[in-house]
Amino acid sequence: MVGPAFPRPTRGMDMADLDLVDFAVDYARQKGATYAEARFEHQTNEDFILKNSVLDALYFGEDSGIGVRVLANGGLGFAATNSMTKGDVKAIVDDAVKIAKAAHRKDPISFAPEQPVVANWSVPQVKKLSDVPVEEKIEEIVHIDRELKDLKFKIPARYFQQSNKQIDKYFVNSEGSKIRSFSPRVRLFYFLTVAHNGNVEQTYQNYGWSGGWEAVNELQMRRRVIDEAKSMDNSLAHGKKSPEGKMDLVAGPQVSGIAAHESCGHPTEADRILGREAAQAGKSFITPASIGQRVGSPVVNVCDDPTIEHGIAFYAYDDEGVKARRRYLYKDGIINEFLQNRETAAILGTRSNGSARATAYNVEAIVRMANTFVEPKDWGLEEMISGVKFGVYMKSFMEWNIDDKRFNGKYVGREAYLIENGQVTTPVRKTVIELTTPTFWGAVDAVGKDLEIFHAGFCGKSDPGQALDAALGGASMRLRNVYLR
Numbered sequence: 001m002v003g004p005a006f007p008r009p010t011r012g013m014d015m016a017d018l019d020l021v022d023f024a025v026d027y028a029r030q031k032g033a034t035y036a037e038a039r040f041e042h043q044t045n046e047d048f049i050l051k052n053s054v055l056d057a058l059y060f061g062e063d064s065g066i067g068v069r070v071l072a073n074g075g076l077g078f079a080a081t082n083s084m085t086k087g088d089v090k091a092i093v094d095d096a097v098k099i100a101k102a103a104h105r106k107d108p109i110s111f112a113p114e115q116p117v118v119a120n121w122s123v124p125q126v127k128k129l130s131d132v133p134v135e136e137k138i139e140e141i142v143h144i145d146r147e148l149k150d151l152k153f154k155i156p157a158r159y160f161q162q163s164n165k166q167i168d169k170y171f172v173n174s175e176g177s178k179i180r181s182f183s184p185r186v187r188l189f190y191f192l193t194v195a196h197n198g199n200v201e202q203t204y205q206n207y208g209w210s211g212g213w214e215a216v217n218e219l220q221m222r223r224r225v226i227d228e229a230k231s232m233d234n235s236l237a238h239g240k241k242s243p244e245g246k247m248d249l250v251a252g253p254q255v256s257g258i259a260a261h262e263s264c265g266h267p268t269e270a271d272r273i274l275g276r277e278a279a280q281a282g283k284s285f286i287t288p289a290s291i292g293q294r295v296g297s298p299v300v301n302v303c304d305d306p307t308i309e310h311g312i313a314f315y316a317y318d319d320e321g322v323k324a325r326r327r328y329l330y331k332d333g334i335i336n337e338f339l340q341n342r343e344t345a346a347i348l349g350t351r352s353n354g355s356a357r358a359t360a361y362n363v364e365a366i367v368r369m370a371n372t373f374v375e376p377k378d379w380g381l382e383e384m385i386s387g388v389k390f391g392v393y394m395k396s397f398m399e400w401n402i403d404d405k406r407f408n409g410k411y412v413g414r415e416a417y418l419i420e421n422g423q424v425t426t427p428v429r430k431t432v433i434e435l436t437t438p439t440f441w442g443a444v445d446a447v448g449k450d451l452e453i454f455h456a457g458f459c460g461k462s463d464p465g466q467a468l469d470a471a472l473g474g475a476s477m478r479l480r481n482v483y484l485r
Contacts, residue, residue: 017042021172035111036070038171045060046137053145068092074107076099076100077100077101079096129186155195158191164187164213187206191204208311210310250391254455263402265304270341295437300441302374302441303328318365327339363464373474398413413428
């Protein structure tokens with residue numbers, strides 16, 4: 001693009017910042033904290049919006065600061081500041097300790113034990129975000145928009161939002177943990193409207209990547225956007241009303257991903273199970289006694305794994321310094337484990353599985369999903385479809401809804417096709433599957449090998465609200481004899 005280069009933030013993390021983090025933890029112990037942790041974060045954000053070929057907005061943001069959390073007299077206190085001076089850090093430590101001591105809890109808060117960790121991790125970048133001018137990033141999206149305009153059908157609304165984030169962190173606690181990290185993230189959201197013979201189809205898609213600007217090529221964004229637009233026009237031109245009644249359904253990775261996130265990830269959050277999110281994000285049909293309860297067929301494994309390479313929610317250690325690992329939430333169709341932080345783990349008599357995350361330095365880390373997905377098996381997509389006499393292949397969704405306890409769910413197809421005698425035939429419009437969580441997962445008899453993990457979302461929880469990066473995906477699945485309408 002022609003024009004002046006746009007400025008970019010330059011501040012990073014220096015030794016003075018790191019020293020203040022160490023100081024905060026030492027000072028908290030002097031003030032009577034039985035446990036203390038401090039988390040410094042520096043984030044840079046680069047976002048732009050392209051609306052019908054016009055650069056509608058361009059934003060550069062930078063924020064940094066330190067959050068301190070302490071246990072004292074059985075209470076928990078948290079405070080934060082973006083002023084990196086010794087006096088201001090002392091002030092937030094004083095506040096956090098005062099809050100904790102003032103709680104006067106009947107049931108003292110404790111954290112499940114963890115060994116101290118000293119680590120330094122980062123996400124590799126083939127093409128560093130900081131090395132790519134924003135003009136080049138804008139031009140890439142402009143090119144996609146041009147290709148859309150060149151298609152031989154009407155696309156009256158084309159909206160793109162492209163976001164790049166770089167996150168530096170330094171975490172220290174009074175048990176001896178010291179963890180530094182660097183995480184670059186790329187996200188592309190788009191919304192399209194296609195019109196054909198007076199009818200309209202709309203879609204939105206969200207893709208995310210941990211890494212550098214190579215994301216655009218690795219995720220094949222040009223192909224994905226163009227294919228989506230073509231499928232919308234095909235649906236409008238040739239789509240029939242989706243059949244109703246009991247039949248088989250083959251769900252694509254995007255559909256299995258939203259179901260995994262909403263009807264497995266959320267209800268297995270330990271804070272939600274304990275009632276901590278009832279007034280914010282909701283409740284759960286799962287109770288603390290539900291471990292071992294069947295919720296799906298034996299072929300169903302739903303996982304949450306922060307260590308999936310390039311998943312937008314990748315991390316090696318969580319925001320409490322606990323090593324990340326794959327969590328089998330539903331395993332062989334059985335509720336296997338909950339997403340835990342150190343506080344919920346202590347209450348439930350287990351260990352944290354590294355599920356504590358915060359959106360920024362100025363909010364507490366709470367129990368969160370990361371990259372949540374249906375674990376792949378060994379079925380091919382065509383193999384699953386060939387076993388269906390009559391049904392629907394729902395490749396993607398346009399709408400979803402689920403109740404407060406994550407028990408009654410509804411998913412509406414965007415790109416879907418009729419299956420007749422084992423063959424995909426005509427497109428069908430607005431297939432609806434509305435089932436309870438156990439009925440949905442209990443109907444699965446085959447899981448594919450086509451894992452997709454790069455559909456991204458913003459997962460909302462807590463008060464004040466935290467909208468955090470999350471990936472949702474999985475493999476295709478076949479559900480037998482479910483009711484569609």
